[in-house]
Amino acid sequence: MNLKYQMDLDDDYNDLFVDRQERRVRKQKGKHSPKKTQAEIVQSLAEPDALEGEGKYVTTYQPSKYEATWLLQSLSDFYRQEFITDVLAMVRGGKEASVYRCAARPGLGTDLLAAKVYRPRQFRQLRNDKMYREGRAILTADGKEAKETDHRLMRAIGKKSDFGVQVEHTSWLMYEFNTLKTLHAIGAAVPKPYAVAENAILMDYIGDTEMAGPTLSTVELQRDEARELFAETMRNVELMLVHGMIHGDLSAYNILYWEGKITLIDFPQVSSSYANSQSHFILKRDIERVCSYFASKGVKAAQNPDDITRRLWKRYVELDAESRAADLSRLEYRREENEYDD
Ligand SMILES: Nc1ncnc2c1ncn2[C@@H]1O[C@H](COP(=O)(O)OP(=O)(O)O)[C@@H](O)[C@H]1O
Numbered sequence: 637m638n639l640k641y642q643m644d645l646d647d648d649y650n651d652l653f654v655d656r657q658e659r660r661v662r663k664q665k666g667k668h669s670p671k672k673t674q675a676e677i678v679q680s681l682a683e684p685d686a687l688e689g690e691g692k693y694v695t696t697y698q699p700s701k702y703e704a705t706w707l708l709q710s711l712s713d714f715y716r717q718e719f720i721t722d723v724l725a726m727v728r729g730g731k732e733a734s735v736y737r738c739a740a741r742p743g744l745g746t747d748l749l750a751a752k753v754y755r756p757r758q759f760r761q762l763r764n765d766k767m768y769r770e771g772r773a774i775l776t777a778d779g780k781e782a783k784e785t786d787h788r789l790m791r792a793i794g795k796k797s798d799f800g801v802q803v804e805h806t807s808w809l810m811y812e813f814n815t816l817k818t819l820h821a822i823g824a825a826v827p828k829p830y831a832v833a834e835n836a837i838l839m840d841y842i843g844d845t846e847m848a849g850p851t852l853s854t855v856e857l858q859r860d861e862a863r864e865l866f867a868e869t870m871r872n873v874e875l876m877l878v879h880g881m882i883h884g885d886l887s888a889y890n891i892l893y894w895e896g897k898i899t900l901i902d903f904p905q906v907s908s909s910y911a912n913s914q915s916h917f918i919l920k921r922d923i924e925r926v927c928s929y930f931a932s933k934g935v936k937a938a939q940n941p942d943d944i945t946r947r948l949w950k951r952y953v954e955l956d957a958e959s960r961a962a963d964l965s966r967l968e969y970r971r972e973e974n975e976y977d978d
């Protein structure tokens with residue numbers, strides 16, 4: 637691989653696909669490894685044979701050479717199923733996923749869609765996601781729970797074989813897709829999901845043709861608006877709790893702001909409030925992060941995250957199923973009272 641060319645690649649994709657540091661270390665150690673190096677994997681991805689979609693699909697956005705293969709492979713299902721007709725721009729390249737602004741097929745009811753393309757699983761940061769997976773079944777590509785009695789599957793996961801790693805990757809992505817589906821159906825402020833493929837999720841795009849909605853972390857809110865949006869954020873946290881879910885990575889970085897409205901995003905680590913033994917810690921941290929942002933915008937009701945956590949925990953997690961169902965109807969009522977008012 638031509639190093640000079642690599643260096644010209646845009647930064648996100650540069651560190652996404654080619655970890656030069658790691659290659660250097662491996663080389664120095666001279667260690668024999670039966671596994672392919674990242675560079676070899678990138679190379680094989682860029683082989684012409686692997687280019688299933690390239691040339692066939694229009695992209696106004698010009699991906700770099702190494703990005704192109706992965707991008708078009710990941711989105712080929714969405715082109716084929718006629719959800720999208722073009723990739724217009726990269727909204728953001730991240731460590732775990734990159735998000736692209738796409739043109740929707742005419743008649744779909746929206747002009748733009750966001751495609752979240754997960755980075756190749758080989759390169760995904762092996763971040764500590766064990767805490768979130770506890771108490772969650774494995775989801776297969778059809779979005780259904782795998783059976784604990786599927787010994788082949790469970791063994792592969794335990795052994796971390798290629799197949800096992802792929803199964804975990806699929807499950808991670810399917811949790812994000814299923815959560816968006818569930819939350820959208822019950823009226824949460826999340827993007828509507830349209831389709832899912834092996835490596836990508838297609839959903840409502842927040843923003844316009846020029847720019848994507850910024851994350852709340854970069855928005856300067858006036859106190860009145862901040863108060864309203866805090867209450868709206870907490871309505872979503874409660875709505876999730878009613879259904880046994882905790883976001884797990886909630887903060888002003890995973891809330892988008894556009895035309896006065898907020899949208900919660902980024903759900904692969906969604907955790908079960910009942911089945912996860914760490915759920916209190918996870919909920920507490922979500923609420924602390926949300927409160928810290930809103931308190932800095934002058935929202936008094938956000939000054940006591942511990943009180944809020946205690947209240948919500950008692951209300952939603954310590955309850956039995958029956959009271960939980962009753963709580964769903966009370967949620968609407970409380971919303972009118974607005975307990976998050978200063
Ligand atoms: N539906 C969307 N519409 C517009 N921009 C989005 C959308 N989803 C994600 N983004 C942008 O892409 C970034 C990364 O998406 P996110 O789901 O948070 O993945 P991660 O943080 O794991 O990389 C977000 O911070 C946001 O800027």
Ligand SMILES: [Mg+2]
Nearest residue numbers: 889890901902
């Ligand atoms: Mg994020």
